[in-house]
Amino acid sequence: xxxxxxxxxxxxxxxxxxxxxxxxxxxxxxxxxxxxxxxxxxxxxxxxxxxxxxxxxxxxxxxxxxxxxxxxxxxxxxxxxxxxxxxxxxxxxxxxxxxxxxxxxxxxxxxxxxxxxxxxxxxxxxxxxxxxxxxxxxxxxxxxxxxxxxxxxxxxxxxxxxxxxxxxxxxxxxxxxxxxxxxxxxxxxxxxxxxxxxxxxxxxxxxxxxxxxxxxxxxxxxxxxxxxxxxxxxxxxxxxxxxxxxxxxxxxxxxxxxxxxxxxxxxxxxxxxxxxxxxxxxxxxxxxxxxxxxxxxxxxxxxxxxxxxxxxxxxxxxxxxxxxxxxxxxxxxxxxxxxxxxxxxxxxxxxxxxxxxxxxxxxxxxxxxxxxxxxxxx
Ligand SMILES: [Zn+2]
Numbered sequence: 001x002x003x004x005x006x007x008x009x010x011x012x013x014x015x016x017x018x019x020x021x022x023x024x025x026x027x028x029x030x031x032x033x034x035x036x037x038x039x040x041x042x043x044x045x046x047x048x049x050x051x052x053x054x055x056x057x058x059x060x061x062x063x064x065x066x067x068x069x070x071x072x073x074x075x076x077x078x079x080x081x082x083x084x085x086x087x088x089x090x091x092x093x094x095x096x097x098x099x100x101x102x103x104x105x106x107x108x109x110x111x112x113x114x115x116x117x118x119x120x121x122x123x124x125x126x127x128x129x130x131x132x133x134x135x136x137x138x139x140x141x142x143x144x145x146x147x148x149x150x151x152x153x154x155x156x157x158x159x160x161x162x163x164x165x166x167x168x169x170x171x172x173x174x175x176x177x178x179x180x181x182x183x184x185x186x187x188x189x190x191x192x193x194x195x196x197x198x199x200x201x202x203x204x205x206x207x208x209x210x211x212x213x214x215x216x217x218x219x220x221x222x223x224x225x226x227x228x229x230x231x232x233x234x235x236x237x238x239x240x241x242x243x244x245x246x247x248x249x250x251x252x253x254x255x256x257x258x259x260x261x262x263x264x265x266x267x268x269x270x271x272x273x274x275x276x277x278x279x280x281x282x283x284x285x286x287x288x289x290x291x292x293x294x295x296x297x298x299x300x301x302x303x304x305x306x307x308x309x310x311x312x313x314x315x316x317x318x319x320x321x322x323x324x325x326x327x328x329x330x331x332x333x334x335x336x337x338x339x340x341x342x343x344x345x346x347x348x349x350x351x352x353x354x355x356x357x358x359x360x361x362x363x364x365x366x367x368x369x370x371x372x373x374x375x376x377x378x
Contacts (some may be wrong), residue, residue: 188304227279299371
């Protein structure tokens with residue numbers, strides 16, 4: 001775009017709400033819906049995936065290649081409303097059909113779908129190509145293929161295929177972080193987890209069997225007092241930074257919680273849950289889980305659960321607007337470079353690799369002290 005846009009100069013103080021923009025002007029163009037948004041809106045209206053994963057399918061007899069779109073399978077409405085709605089309905093059906101079962105549903109794994117098999121073949125082709133490129137010393141090509149293999153693995157995972165299709169033979173070694181428990185976290189009981197999802201049964205004097213469930217609410221910590229509308233009483237002392245980081249990593253903390261809970265009680269606790277923002281925008285979790293666990297154990301597990309975020313330090317900006325300038329894009333290097341030294345900026349992966357065994361995590365997420373747990377009977 002030109003530095004000075006002619007149409008901008010012509011616009012003047014026009015209120016776009018009450019005057020139609022001149023046809024062909026920049027404003028008129030800006031008002032036209034983006035093609036992508038139109039397609040997305042139609043997809044949402046028709047209840048189909050808005051960002052299908054494109055899979056290449058090769059007909060083994062004719063060698064013909066076709067592109068097959070598969071639904072993305074997102075469970076977040078912000079990513080794909082139709083897929084999220086489908087997932088929600090599936091969960092509702094599963095809950096209705098399975099909540100009060102008293103036998104263990106442990107079906108055999110499903111036979112792989114055609115989609116999964118196509119992806120598997122595609123992945124095998126990629127591995128072969130990768131090997132060729134590696135032998136030819138074409139590092140750029142190897143990196144490209146690794147990228148595609150990563151996407152295929154993600155697509156396979158979204159199709160519900162468990163495990164890895166091939167061992168990780170990438171140059172980048174897996175980063176290992178200390179698995180030592182934090183000194184400041186309470187120890188948890190560790191029982192072998194039975195392949196059992198049904199909770200305890202209680203018998204009433206009249207012989208009726210009860211299999212109660214529980215409702216559980218877990219929240220983030222407090223970051224300072226808030227007013228009734230959720231805004232801080234004292235904005236200067238409110239810990240916005242911790243609030244934001246906790247909110248970003250809260251889902252990881254929840255995964256840890258279920259893992260810890262299952263180990264602490266020794267059976268495969270099943271749950272349905274929803275993450276919601278509180279008025280102060282901190283996320284909290286409402287969960288219904290099958291079976292009962294004492295409040296003491298729930299509190300113990302919640303208190304002992306934490307998630308460590310291994311990010312490079314982000315507290316001090318390196319390129320501030322009033323500093324020596326912002327990084328610039330270097331076409332040749334294919335990377336952003338330092339405005340003064342011209343050196344390539346450190347990539348996220350390299351920055352993560354540089355975190356040493358003695359470094360502290362950038363952030364530790366924990367639950368707040370408020371825990372609600374109530375028994376529910378059918
Ligand atoms: Zn989708």
